[in-house]
Amino acid sequence: MKALAVEGVWKFYGDYAALREVSFEIEPGQCTALLGRNGAGKTTLIRILAGLSRPSRGVVKVFDTDFQNRTTRNRIGILGHGIAIYDELSAYENLRLFASLYGLEKPDSAANHWLERTGLDRVKDSLVREFSRGMRQRLAVARAFLHNPQMLLLDEPFTALDDRAIALLQNLLRDALSEGRTVLMSTHQLREALELATHVVLINRGKLAHRGVRTQEMLDDPGYLYRTYGEA
Amino acid sequence: MLFLRQVLTITAKDLRSELRTKEALNASLAFALVILLLFSFAFDANPEMMREISGGLLWLAFAFAGALILNRSFARELVNDCLDALISSPVPGAALFLGKVLANYVLLLGIEVVCLPIFGVFYNVRWAQQPLWLALVLILATWGVCVVGTIFSALTVNLRLRELMLPMLVYPMLIPCLMAAMMLTTPLLAGQPIEGDLFAWLRLLVGFDIIFTSLAVVLIDTVLIG
Amino acid sequence: MREKTLYGLGALAIALLTHNIWKMLVNLPDEAFQGAIFRIIFFHVPAAFTCFTCFLVSLIAGISYLKTRDLKWDALGVSTTEVGLAFGAANLLTGMIWARIIWGIWWTWDWRLTSMLICWLLYGGYLVLRRAIEEPTERARLSAVMSILSFSVVPFVFFSIKWFRTQHPQPVLYGEGKMDSGYRAMLFGNWVPILMIAIVLVAVRMMQERRQREVDALRRSAHAF
Numbered sequence: 001m002k003a004l005a006v007e008g009v010w011k012f013y014g015d016y017a018a019l020r021e022v023s024f025e026i027e028p029g030q031c032t033a034l035l036g037r038n039g040a041g042k043t044t045l046i047r048i049l050a051g052l053s054r055p056s057r058g059v060v061k062v063f064d065t066d067f068q069n070r071t072t073r074n075r076i077g078i079l080g081h082g083i084a085i086y087d088e089l090s091a092y093e094n095l096r097l098f099a100s101l102y103g104l105e106k107p108d109s110a111a112n113h114w115l116e117r118t119g120l121d122r123v124k125d126s127l128v129r130e131f132s133r134g135m136r137q138r139l140a141v142a143r144a145f146l147h148n149p150q151m152l153l154l155d156e157p158f159t160a161l162d163d164r165a166i167a168l169l170q171n172l173l174r175d176a177l178s179e180g181r182t183v184l185m186s187t188h189q190l191r192e193a194l195e196l197a198t199h200v201v202l203i204n205r206g207k208l209a210h211r212g213v214r215t216q217e218m219l220d221d222p223g224y225l226y227r228t229y230g231e232a
Numbered sequence: 233m234l235f236l237r238q239v240l241t242i243t244a245k246d247l248r249s250e251l252r253t254k255e256a257l258n259a260s261l262a263f264a265l266v267i268l269l270l271f272s273f274a275f276d277a278n279p280e281m282m283r284e285i286s287g288g289l290l291w292l293a294f295a296f297a298g299a300l301i302l303n304r305s306f307a308r309e310l311v312n313d314c315l316d317a318l319i320s321s322p323v324p325g326a327a328l329f330l331g332k333v334l335a336n337y338v339l340l341l342g343i344e345v346v347c348l349p350i351f352g353v354f355y356n357v358r359w360a361q362q363p364l365w366l367a368l369v370l371i372l373a374t375w376g377v378c379v380v381g382t383i384f385s386a387l388t389v390n391l392r393l394r395e396l397m398l399p400m401l402v403y404p405m406l407i408p409c410l411m412a413a414m415m416l417t418t419p420l421l422a423g424q425p426i427e428g429d430l431f432a433w434l435r436l437l438v439g440f441d442i443i444f445t446s447l448a449v450v451l452i453d454t455v456l457i458g
Numbered sequence: 459m460r461e462k463t464l465y466g467l468g469a470l471a472i473a474l475l476t477h478n479i480w481k482m483l484v485n486l487p488d489e490a491f492q493g494a495i496f497r498i499i500f501f502h503v504p505a506a507f508t509c510f511t512c513f514l515v516s517l518i519a520g521i522s523y524l525k526t527r528d529l530k531w532d533a534l535g536v537s538t539t540e541v542g543l544a545f546g547a548a549n550l551l552t553g554m555i556w557a558r559i560i561w562g563i564w565w566t567w568d569w570r571l572t573s574m575l576i577c578w579l580l581y582g583g584y585l586v587l588r589r590a591i592e593e594p595t596e597r598a599r600l601s602a603v604m605s606i607l608s609f610s611v612v613p614f615v616f617f618s619i620k621w622f623r624t625q626h627p628q629p630v631l632y633g634e635g636k637m638d639s640g641y642r643a644m645l646f647g648n649w650v651p652i653l654m655i656a657i658v659l660v661a662v663r664m665m666q667e668r669r670q671r672e673v674d675a676l677r678r679s680a681h682a683f
Binding site for chain 2: 047050051052053054070071073074076078080081082083084085086087088089093097098100101102103127143
Binding site: 012056 | 527593
């Protein structure tokens, strides 16, 4: 079983192809960094994987089922650009809402568990509107992990986070990987992401430029990957 | 069952955040009252005149008030990209849509129920003479307004000038529904029951509700997922 | 090649139209009650037919786009809607001219006039919606939905307004309206060239859409890298 299979995916905006024949696979338990410059098609691909957009051609399969399948989505946790938290609800209400949308049997205990884990249990009944930036980010991380997803889809996870949220996210991702879950995160060149990654996928001008194991060179020299595969 | 629970979860979420901020509710109610007030300048509100136009007047106020609620319906999800999180969750688009329709429905019905007695006082109309028929018309026509309005709320959510686009697109679509509501409400407010030819309007309302609810449910995924 | 066929069709349409106008003015006698102005019906009614034929095709194009996601259906959809609106406007204007002379007023809130005006506004909304969306694929998808919803509301509009009020002469196709067979032949005879003109306009408009799409794609790739 593949955790994720992207098969010949094209995405057109009008006649302009934002993705051209992108294919790759991710085995369960791998942590893949999706790299590419701005405008390379990273966001387009992530949006397709998150079910926010349909590929114009090609197929995306998650755990061997069609990714539009709603039950498959129970197994995916998504942390996107926005924090996807309601300002006018309390921290607890937010987590409870998403716990029941994800069909958890005990949404209350799941919400409480994650409030504790992210250190927000003290303020669980305060409205998110009153939260500091860092607290909101930790809540967003909790929302993505809430339903124990088998696969995590993260869009530029480290760019907007503060230190504490980065530490939290890194710990959670390490735990998830040690439990054999799959992680795919889009990123620029950030060390935090590359340290975790076991594999890399590089997109350049809408095409798959490279995929393979994350090597030591990539970690040592941030420009290495782009110089070797990118500017073709 | 699961579907129904998802619908109600969305409805409860929308109602809770709306009742907490009252953004749309206050604006919409105030707007409805201002319109009712303005009508008194447009014509001489004598009993003769009111017998002829009370239904039209009331439904125009409701339609305007409704647009404010419907505008907020999907727009409230844009803050923090919540809409993306809902679309990529396991909740089907249809459940998300119906949940939102239901929330708007409750809010708009609430506004209508508040407006009716105020209208009655201002324009000297004994509005509660046919309470059951009137309730039926409110229930059917408000559903039509909410279904069509909510799908357009989803359709226009990412557009520039969304607040202007929504009423411009929705009102022509709503003409049959509003027309039927007006034709039925006017005699009801005058104390006459629904009988004879008026049933045709009731059937039109039911048909409108059924067709546009089904169409919206079928089309909502297309609207939400690019 | 394709363009030549279009020019040919256009020329044929104009020849036919000229022939029809000649016949209308010279061969057909004035109508007993309305006099000379009744001839406007030979344009008024075919314009309405053409308008709704266009809206129907636009509906089919909308459904086909959602099924295939092929942008040529979107081009057909927008082209037929625009041409439909033009003929809808022709129908409304010729009707108003006729009404001014026969009824003495430019406009009355009769059911046919009102319904036509509402339909015109509905499909006008379709064009306004399109203008508000930059990205071609999103524009195509949302306009297809708009087209389906608009067409679905048209029967409701007609029924509701019809029950509301009526003053217009009885319809010539169905209902109690009577029409001399010579007039009837001319009415349908004149629909042929008008429909041909509509087809030519739609085809030209579709070519424009295709070129516009090419330009947009080139512009996007130029900006992307």
